[in-house]
Amino acid sequence: MRKKLLSILLVLSIIFTMLPVSAMAETVIDNLHGLEEETTVDISLKRTQKYNIWVAGVQVTDDNKDNITGPGITGTVTYDSDTETLTLTDVDITYDGNVIDTYTEDLIVVLNGSNTVISTSISDDNAFCTRGWGSFTFKGEGSLEACGTYSGIYAFEDIIIESGTIKATGQKVGISTNSGSITISGGNVTAEALTVGTRTCEGYGIAEDWYGILDLTVSGNAIVDAKGIRGAIGTNNLITTNTTHNVMAGDSESNAELVTIPDANTWEKSYVKLFHGHTISGIITDKEGNPIKGATVQIQKEGADFGESATTSADGTYTTQPVPDGNYTIKVSKNGYLDAVIEDVNINNSSITDIDTSLILIQYTITYNANGGSGTMTEEKATYNTAFTLPENGFTAPESKKFKAWAIGSHDGEQKNANETYTFIEDSTIYAIWEDIPVVTYTITATTSTGGSITPSGIVTVNQGESHTFTITPNRNYSIVDVKVDNLSQGKITSYTFSNVNDDHIIYANFRYTGSRDSGRDRRSEDSSIPVIDTSPSLDEPDTPIQGEIKEEVKTFEDIANHWAKEDIEFVVRQGLFSSTSETSFSPNMAMTRGMFVTVLGRMARADISGYKESSFTDVKSNSYYMGYIEWARLNNIIKGVGNGMFAPDKTITREQMAVIIDNYAKAHGFTLPKVYEEKTFVDGDKISAYAKEALQEMQMSGIMSGKGGNFFDPQGEATRGEVSAVIRRFVELLISM
Structure with missing residues (x-):
């Protein structure tokens, strides 16, 4: 079996x-x-957990952490992996190397009983050492003697000693870190270096390794003895010197003396002892004996603040931080009170020194002057050395005035706004300063389409709360289509009143031509009328003019349904000024050439071109449909050409060229265009050619041409069939209305 x-x-x-x-x-x-x-x-097959801690060469594991044993180890050594705590109880450990060697980031060492850890190595080894990284924290009520051939305690990062009796001795340095700080907040610590080595830290009781910055803090009830052949504490780049402890220094412990103001020379002595100083306590009251809360108690030494200040509690008591033996001054201060200064406070072997004193409260009377206003305000008290918050105005302002500020001390004194602060140094009167209530105004912009007027027009300024009426009047043969106020239709009204104005507004009147063309012929030739114009390139014969009233029939095209110039296009088409590009299309975005545009104007004028047989321009063919109109326009000073004997009839006309030609057309027929709008400065005004500036201004102010979005005019931009439709409609309606 x-x-x-x-x-x-x-x-x-x-x-x-x-x-x-x-x-x-x-x-x-x-x-x-x-x-x-x-x-x-x-x-059962179990993998043993190992930790980055070695005690006399024995690695700590789950199997041995409750009782770490090995050659050279006596006493009790345990490790708590949850808290990363190594506990030494009455141990005696010797080892040829780093005795307590760890990679643990933060190892806590608890001392119980009497403990000795000694490295017997002939190399530079330590009793306690972290490698690459890691810190040590020592605590417990036991004692430790740590001896190393390099240092007693060495860490790559911080060393913290909270309690216990520790003597760290090294052949080169007693206690040292590579790049961390050393903080000793309790216990009795001795650090000693026995020899001098080659590194800058060697030969010191406490030092930073190599050329690092020593950050040393000694506080609480800690007592520190530092000894070294080179010096007690390495001062190379020392950034912390303890000022709350008594300091004794000398070439040896036997001749050490108390040093009241330690400096670099103090730390370089072969022996330095730091031991906690003494506190100062007391109670601060006012002259009536009432405790003062929040008073600041500051110890001073030789005219300068010494250490941190203390603050009195609700019962007026305070306790300062410990200070070394010596002679001090105590300054007590609180806003609203005169400072109290107690000199020649001698601290000498006394754990607590009681210093009581009282403060005197100072207040000033603050009165208020209406300074032309009416009413009263109750006087107030301002406290010495305390910011006083100026109140809101409580007076009634003079007529048409409002409160501006307070003037301190006189009408011409420093001015402060309500709720600002001011620190008074005497009884004072503050004066109300008044200012005129500004008139708030708003603008109402009144504009119209061609065919009528609105009075007043343009930008009208109205005072806040007032009312303003606008009158809308159509021209002869025109009627009111609609009046919009802030883009809301008001119908066919002849006047509108803005009441209790409290904002900017816009009013716009839209007119429509409804009368006969016969009434609009004064100042023009008897045969003037609106002809049928076909601007297609294949046009070679003029069409028969249409006599009588402007047509109302509307022809629609699929490609203008959502176009901004839809109404203008329908207008010029139903009047026969333009024709379509197909049965269903108008092509509003197609560019218009210079020859086409001159042809439009010539036919509007019913120009007789039968006598023009030859072109004056080298690039205008005699058999082209626009040749006669171009010659007519040239002879009437409507056009001049582009230079070198050419006109460029098939080149797209620009917006500024269109403005110049229309302006010349009006002048040639004796029309003076009205100035309906104020002159506008366009963002791209610098791009308008010099020759076109005057004409463009005429077009803009008469309303025939306007800018594009963002207040641009786009003078060099191509004029499209849609744009020309809008311009021609405005021009026709303007001429008829004159």
Whole structure:
């Protein structure tokens, strides 16, 4: 039976080598040879947890952490992995190397009883050492003697000593860090270096390794003795010197003397002792004996603040931080009170010195002057050396005036706004300063379409709360289509009143031509009328003019449904000024050429071009449909050409060229265009050609042409059929209305 069981175990061991390591319980049926017994085999395979801590060369693991033993170790050494705490209890450990050696980031060392840790190495090794990184924190009520061939305690990062009696001795340095700080807040600590080495830190009781900055803090009830062949404390780049402890220094412990103002020379002495100083306590009251809360108690030494200040509690008591023995001054201050100064406070071997004093409260009377206003305000008290918050005005302002500020001391004194602060130094009167109530104004912009007027027009300024009426008047043969106020339709009204104005507004009147053309012929030739114009390039013969009233029939096109110039296009088409580009299209975005545009104007004027047989321009063919109109326009000073004897009839006309030609057309027919709008400065005004500036101004102020979005005019931009439709409609309606 035993042999069979051993065979089973052998087979299982082979199988387990092929599987992940784990704890298993297997039930094996021992029936390989017909056996009916059921045999249970318990096999446990556990991986031991190892920690980055070595004690005398023994690595700490889960197996030994509760009692770490090995050659050179006596006493009790334990490790708590949850808190990363190594506890030494009455240990005596010697080792040829770093005795307590760790990579743990923050190792806590608790001392119980009497402990000795000694490195016997002939190399630079330590009793306690962190490698690459890590800090030590020492605590506990026990003692420790740590001796190393390099240092007693060495850490790459911080060393913190909270309690215990520790003597750290090294051949080169007693206690040292590579790049951290050393903080000793309790306990009795001795750090000693026995020899001088080559590094800058060597030969000091406490130092920073190599050329690092020593950040040393000694506080609380800690007592520190530092000894070194080179000096007690390495001052190379020392950034912390303790001022709350008494300091004794000398070439040896036997001749050390109390140093009241330590400096670099103090720390360089072979022996330095730091031991906690003494506190000063007391109670601060007012002259009536009432405790004062929040008073500041500041210790001073030789005219300068010494250490941190203390603050009195609700019962007026205070306790300062410990200070070394010496002679001090105490200054007590609080806003509203005169400072109290107590000199020649001698601290000498006394744990607590009681200093009581009282403060005198100073207040000033503040009165208020209406300075032309009316009413009264109650006088107030301002406290010495305390910011006083100036109140809101409580007076009634003079007529048409409002409160501006307070003047301190006189009408011409420093001015402060209500709720600002001012620190008074005497009884004072403050004066109300008044200012005129500004008139708030708003603008109402009144504009119209062609065919009528609004009075007043343009930008009208209205005072806040006032009312203003606008009158809308159509021209002869025009009627009011709609009046919009702030883009809301008001209908066909002839006047509108803005009441109790408290905002900017816009009013716009839209007119429509409704009368006969016959009434609009004065100052023009008897045969003037609106002809049918076809601007397609294939046009070669003038069409027959349409006499009588402007047509109202509307023809729609699929490509203008959402176009901004839809109404203008419908107008010029139903008047026969433009024709379509197909049965369903108008092509509003198609560019218009210079020859087409001159043809439009010539036919509007019903120019007789039958006598023009030859072109004056080299690039205008005699058989082209626009040749006669171009010659007519040239002879009437409407056009001049582009230079070098050319006109560029097939080049797209620009917006500024269109403005110049229309302006010349009006002048040639004796029309003086009205100035309906104020002159506008366009963002791109610098791009307008010099020759076109005057004409463009005429077009803009008469309302025939306007800018584009963002207050741009786009003078060099191509004029499209849609744009020309809008311009021609405005021009036609303006001429008819004159």
